[in-house]
Amino acid sequence: MVTSDSILQKKGCIIIPELIDFSQNHQWQVILVNDGSTDRTPQLLRTFENEENVTIINHKVNRGYGGALKTGLSHVKTPFAITIDGDGQHNLQDVESLFEFAVEKDADLVVGWRKSKQNSGFYRELGKAFIRQFTKFLMPLEIHDLNSGMKLYRTELAQKYIHICPNSMAFSDVITLVFINQRHLVLEYPITIKPRKAGRSTISTSTALETLLEILNIVLMFNPLRIFLPLSLLFIGFSLIWGIPILIAGRGVSVGTLLLAITGVLLLVLGLIANQLSDLRIGLLSMVMNQEDPSQKEKMD
CATH class of the missing domain: 3.90.550.10 (Spore Coat Polysaccharide Biosynthesis Protein SpsA; Chain A)
Structure with a gap:
């Protein structure tokens, strides 16, 4: 072609x-x-x-x-x-x-x-x-x-x-x-x-x-956690790196630490939701694809 x-x-x-x-x-x-x-x-x-x-x-x-x-x-x-x-x-x-x-x-x-x-x-x-x-x-x-x-x-x-x-x-x-x-x-x-x-x-x-x-x-569409999970772990990791020294120094939890940690958790939740939607979409797609198409079958015979 x-x-x-x-x-x-x-x-x-x-x-x-x-x-x-x-x-x-x-x-x-x-x-x-x-x-x-x-x-x-x-x-x-x-x-x-x-x-x-x-x-x-x-x-x-x-x-x-x-x-x-x-x-x-x-x-x-x-x-x-x-x-x-x-x-x-x-x-x-x-x-x-x-x-x-x-x-x-x-x-x-x-x-x-x-x-x-x-x-x-x-x-x-x-x-x-x-x-x-x-x-x-x-x-x-x-x-x-x-x-x-x-x-x-x-x-x-x-x-x-x-x-x-x-x-x-x-x-x-x-x-x-x-x-x-x-x-x-x-x-x-x-x-x-x-x-x-x-x-x-x-x-x-x-x-x-x-x-x-x-x-x-x-x-x-196929594997959203491949994107959301690394980003989530990145933000949570930065929150720990930022917050632990401050916490050890006795100054409590900083605003920056909370912001990074919450962002990481939100990304993880979004990734899990996207993964569920992806599974549903792929399932529907597979159902449509597996439906027998008489015209396609006739062409291939």
């Missing part, structure tokens, strides 16, 4: 024909999602609408990176789905490698690890490293390339989880964390990256901040 704001440039179709030929040789389905492009992309995509096993979807307006992926994943009819970007950086030979690896390991999600990726600049790499360390602090994480655009999903699971993921660039990070939190088998496999053939990156500082907020939101 390919998504892009503008995958076809003035030079013409430089990505799609190769992708279609490769997929047809393997008898795979191709879903092309045009996310509200304002250039000639819709017209050029029409030239491929009669190709075998090719589905073309056009958004009337731009829904965002995650919105395009949601649309594509919701139309998948095969047991596995793989997503790639429309800038030509991904090697199509890696598609087959990821698929074979997923089948061999019975994986639910395989992340394409850009182990030898092109240098994207110090500032951007620093931001990615910070996001990964921030995520690793909040939850167990063994994935090196969290926001890789090439991922192979078990379709049934991806279609269950996409509705709780954002429409923004954070989709790629968040859906991986959802799979991890739900105890599905998430692995990674090295892939190669080629120079960008089309388009340009839209990742910016605001994108990174939005991703951090979405990651925080997912952690609060």
